[in-house]
Every structure is written in C-alpha cells, then in structure tokens.
Amino acid sequence: MSLRFALLGFLSTTPASGYTLGRKFADGAGAMWEALPSQIYLELQRLEDLGLIEGETAKDDKLRRRVYRITKRGREELKIWVESESDERQRERDAERVRFLFLDRSGLPAIRRHVERHRLHYEQQLERWNRHRDDIADGTQERLVDRLADCPPRERDFVTAMKWFAFDGLVRRARMETGWAEDILTWLDTCGSKEEVATLPFEPRRRETNRRKATGIDAAPPKRRSQAR
Amino acid sequence: MSLRFALLGFLSTTPASGYTLGRKFADGAGAMWEALPSQIYLELQRLEDLGLIEGETAKDDKLRRRVYRITKRGREELKIWVESESDERQRERDAERVRFLFLDRSGLPAIRRHVERHRLHYEQQLERWNRHRDDIADGTQERLVDRLADCPPRERDFVTAMKWFAFDGLVRRARMETGWAEDILTWLDTCGSKEEVATLPFEPRRRETNRRKATGIDAAPPKRRSQAR
DNA sequence: CTGCCCATGTAAATCGTTACATGATTAC
DNA sequence: GTAATCATGTAACGATTTACATGGGCAG
Numbered sequence: 001m002s003l004r005f006a007l008l009g010f011l012s013t014t015p016a017s018g019y020t021l022g023r024k025f026a027d028g029a030g031a032m033w034e035a036l037p038s039q040i041y042l043e044l045q046r047l048e049d050l051g052l053i054e055g056e057t058a059k060d061d062k063l064r065r066r067v068y069r070i071t072k073r074g075r076e077e078l079k080i081w082v083e084s085e086s087d088e089r090q091r092e093r094d095a096e097r098v099r100f101l102f103l104d105r106s107g108l109p110a111i112r113r114h115v116e117r118h119r120l121h122y123e124q125q126l127e128r129w130n131r132h133r134d135d136i137a138d139g140t141q142e143r144l145v146d147r148l149a150d151c152p153p154r155e156r157d158f159v160t161a162m163k164w165f166a167f168d169g170l171v172r173r174a175r176m177e178t179g180w181a182e183d184i185l186t187w188l189d190t191c192g193s194k195e196e197v198a199t200l201p202f203e204p205r206r207r208e209t210n211r212r213k214a215t216g217i218d219a220a221p222p223k224r225r226s227q228a229r
Numbered sequence: 230m231s232l233r234f235a236l237l238g239f240l241s242t243t244p245a246s247g248y249t250l251g252r253k254f255a256d257g258a259g260a261m262w263e264a265l266p267s268q269i270y271l272e273l274q275r276l277e278d279l280g281l282i283e284g285e286t287a288k289d290d291k292l293r294r295r296v297y298r299i300t301k302r303g304r305e306e307l308k309i310w311v312e313s314e315s316d317e318r319q320r321e322r323d324a325e326r327v328r329f330l331f332l333d334r335s336g337l338p339a340i341r342r343h344v345e346r347h348r349l350h351y352e353q354q355l356e357r358w359n360r361h362r363d364d365i366a367d368g369t370q371e372r373l374v375d376r377l378a379d380c381p382p383r384e385r386d387f388v389t390a391m392k393w394f395a396f397d398g399l400v401r402r403a404r405m406e407t408g409w410a411e412d413i414l415t416w417l418d419t420c421g422s423k424e425e426v427a428t429l430p431f432e433p434r435r436r437e438t439n440r441r442k443a444t445g446i447d448a449a450p451p452k453r454r455s456q457a458r
Numbered sequence: 459c460t461g462c463c464c465a466t467g468t469a470a471a472t473c474g475t476t477a478c479a480t481g482a483t484t485a486c
Numbered sequence: 487g488t489a490a491t492c493a494t495g496t497a498a499c500g501a502t503t504t505a506c507a508t509g510g511g512c513a514g
Binding site: 001002005006009012028029031032033034035078079081082083085089090091092093094095096097098099100101102103104105106110111113114117121133134137138147152154155157158159160161162163164165166168169170172173175176179180183184187191194195197200201202203204205 | 230231234235238241257258260261262263264307308310311312314318319320321322323324325326327328329330331332333334335339340342343346350362363366367376381383384386387388389390391392393394395397398399401402404405408409412413416420423424426429430431432433434
C-alpha cells in the first residue's frame with residue numbers, strides 16, 4: 001500500500017512519466033520508500049485502474065512515454081491514507097542489525113569491518129540528506145518549488161518547514177547510525193582481543209546475580225568506567 | 230533471506246520449537262526482523278530441508294511439538310551470512326515518514342495527532358529497549374545467559390558488550406524518533422495557523438533566489454531565529 | 459552501423475500477510 | 487464442560503525481486 005501512496009503523493013505535486021518517477025522519485029518520497037522501476041510501472045498501472053491517476057501518451061511521442069497526473073479522487077484517497085490513524089505499524093526489518101547481533105562469534109577484524117562499513121554508509125547518507133535539507137531551506141529543491149507553486153503564498157513557510165522536518169528525520173537517522181558505529185569502534189579500540197576487554201560500554205549493575213545466587217546485597221562499586229552514553 | 234538467518238541465529242544459542250520462537254523471538258533477533266508465526270513455521274521447514282537445522286518431535290509429546298536445533302552446517306552458513314560484505318543494503322521503507330511527507334496539505338490538528346502518535350510509539354519502544362539493554366548489562370537476559378553458557382569465560386564480557394551494543398542501537402533509534410517528534414511538536418506550538426508561522430526550524434538561507442531572479446547580492450540577515458538543532 | 463541510453467514493460471520466483479483449520483491441554 | 491491457550495500448519499493473496507524483452511533515438 002505504501003508504494004501506492006508514495007507514488008500518488010509524488011504525483012500530487014507534479015505529473016510525471018514512469019521513467020521520470022523511477023529517477024526523481026528517489027529524491028522525494030522514494031527516499032522513504034524505495035522501489036525498482038519494474039514495480040513502479042506495475043503500481044502506476046494499478047493506480048490508473050483504480051482511477052486515482054490518469055495516464056496520457058502524446059500521439060506524436062515516438063518514445064510512447066506515458067505521463068500520469070493525479071485525479072480528484074486520487075487527491076481524496078491520498079488525504080485519507082495520509083491522515084488515517086491505524087495502530088498497525090510496519091514491522092521492524094533491519095538486516096544489518098541482525099547481522100551485528102550474531103557477529104559476536106566472529107573475529108575482531110570481521111566485526112570492525114562490519115561496523116566501519118555501517119559508518120561509511122550512513123556518513124554518505126548524512127551528507128546526502130543534509131544537502132537535500134539545505135536545498136529545501138534554500139527553496140531550490142525541485143519538488144518543493146512545484147509544491148509551493150499551487151500553494152497560497154501565506155502558507156509557503158509552513159509547507160517549507162514541514163518538508164524540511166520530513167528530511168530532517170532522515171538526517172537524524174543517519175547521524176544516530178554514525179554515532180552508534182563510532183562508539184562501537186571506539187570501544188573496539190580498547191579491546192586487545194576478545195579476552196582482553198578493558199572497558200564495558202555500560203555501568204556494571206548487579207552482575208553477581210549471574211555467578212552467585214541473588215543475595216540482596218547491593219552491587220560492588222563499578223570497577224570500570226562507562227564509555228558510550 | 231534475513232528471516233532465515235534471524236531464526237538460525239536464534240537457534241544458534243538454544244534449541245526451540247516453532248511456537249517458542251514465535252513468542253521468544255520477539256525479544257531477540259525478532260526485535261530487528263519481526264515475523265508472524267505462519268511465516269516462521271514455513272521458514273523452519275525450509276531451514277530443515279536445507280539441512281541447516283534438525284527438528285525432532287518426542288514420541289511421547291501429545292502436543293507433537295517439533296524442537297529444532299542448529300546443525301554444524303547451519304553454524305557454518307550463519308557465520309558466512311553474518312560476515313558477508315555485500316554492498317546491497319536493504320531498501321529504505323518507512324511508511325510513517327511517507328505519511329508525514331504528504332501531511333502538509335492537512336490541517337494542524339491532523340498533523341499534531343500524527344506526530345503525537347509517533348512520539349508515543351517510540352516512547353514505548355524506548356522504555357522497552359532500555360529495559361532490555363539493562364537486562365543484558367545485568368546478565369539477566371535469557372538469551373544472553375544461554376549464549377554465555379557455551380562461551381569461554383574470558384570472552385563473556387566481550388559477548389555481553391556486543392549484545393548490549395546491538396540493543397543500544399534500538400534504544401538510540403527510539404530516542405532519535407522521540408526527539409524528532411518533540412521538536413516538531415514544539416515548532417507546531419509556535420504556529421497559530423498555517424498562515425502564521427512564527428519560527429522556522431532552520432536558518433533562512435538564500436531564500437530570495439526564489440522570488441526575484443538571482444542577483445548576486447547576498448542574502449539579507451535572518452529575521453527569524455532557528456529552533457531545531 | 460554499432461553500442462549505449464531512453465522508456466516501458468512482462469514473467470517467474472520469492473517473500474510476506476491474512477484468513478482459516480485443527481486438535482490437544484489447561485484453568486475455571 | 488467450556489473457554490482460553492498451546493501448537494502447528496495450509497491456502498490464497500499481495501508485495502517485491504530478478505531476469506529478461508523490446509523498440510526508438512543518439513553519439514561515435
């Protein structure tokens with residue numbers, strides 16, 4: 001369903017062909033819901049069948065491009081979906097974090113490589129979405145320009161701020177992932193080997209419940225300093 | 230593929246039946262890759278066909294429970310998957326953020342409701358994963374206890390720290406989402422209506438390139454204060 | 459005229475969700 | 487004895503990926 005409305009949302013600001021969507025989508029709603037061209041073409045056909053968009057191929061266009069524009073019903077359905085408050089959230093799906101979770105049986109170099117790749121990936125994401133967010137603040141972002149065109153002038157600041165916040169979410173996500181990776185790498189640096197762990201990332205708590213039975217005696221004062229916040 | 234290895238990873242520390250996985254999975258790898266029981270049962274059958282796990286139903290068990298345990302080949306394949314470094318990352322898929330992106334055409338109350346629900350959801354997540362992370366630090370987390378059981382004692386701190394970091398990622402994610410929502414709500418409070426935007430979340434940059442043609446004259450000093458960091 | 463990008467698709471396979479079925483056990 | 491929970495599944499559908507097909511335009 002979400003791809004359906006991501007495409008519909010994109011088309012709510014500007015008409016576009018499937019190919020154009022395949023490329024420009026990535027900088028708009030496609031940043032939050034990525035899809036391959038093959039799926040986009042299928043979904044556009046379905047949206048047209050549903051009457052939420054209308055496609056038109058110019059007779060003189062040798063490349064038989066089909067340009068879609070949103071219909072009145074499309075705008076209505078989009079609004080309904082966007083404002084709907086269902087309690088079902090998407091299921092969490094994070095393959096990289098699953099990998100990390102079971103990486104503790106691997107060697108230090110393999111762990112380090114994984115975390116370094118993670119950091120690099122999100123550093124690039126951070127740069128990308130930072131730039132994108134700035135383009136919104138500048139008013140140079142293409143889709144924002146289209147959106148502001150048919151928007152009451154008095155509401156322009158509001159719309160701009162909303163779009164800015166949307167991409168700010170991606171910036172924050174990237175920043176939090178780089179920070180996470182950074183803290184792990186810093187901690188890994190303090191480990192000579194898996195047997196030589198100099199610091200723990202957390203304040204030791206009632207660890208002795210593990211070794212002896214629980215005694216009701218409080219934990220000894222921490223011997224190691226915490227590191228990650 | 231990821232569900233396959235999330236299940237395999239779970240079974241790498243302790244044998245379990247499909248039903249047990251359906252419930253306990255959620256606190257382990259299932260936190261990063263959620264799945265419904267119907268899919269778990271299917272995937273377990275496939276894993277058994279592949280010879281990565283072995284299932285056994287006790288003859289005297291009236292409930293014909295099938296308990297699966299990982300095989301040697303399963304451990305090998307798990308390690309290969311975990312350490313594999315392919316450049317293909319999972320596609321981004323965030324329906325809530327797509328919703329927010331197109332919420333700018335809705336009224337302030339609808340926007341506020343959406344963001345408040347977002348905040349509430351991640352506050353609950355934050356609480357949940359904070360507790361989980363603490364259980365790991367305490368050594369009381371069930372799966373960690375199993376994992377440490379067949380682990381050289383000298384490596385226990387290392388493994389504990391790795392598991393802690395894994396769930397620390399979820400804690401940070403939840404914290405960043407609540408922070409994002411909080412900042413949007415604070416900003417919304419400053420807006421009397423869509424036409425009365427008192428503050429912008431960013432430092433105004435070269436906004437005038439939008440209204441007049443680019444002149445080469447530098448931007449006027451900002452008239453509004455930034456708010457979100 | 460050859461290779462590459464434009465532009466749109468289709469087919470098959472896999473992954474994931476929804477709805478339903480079944481029988482056994484446990485708590486009241 | 488009856489309702490809830492235990493425990494395992496199956497069938498149908500929808501979403502997504504992978505691989506391939508096609509035909510026009512354009513640069514060398």
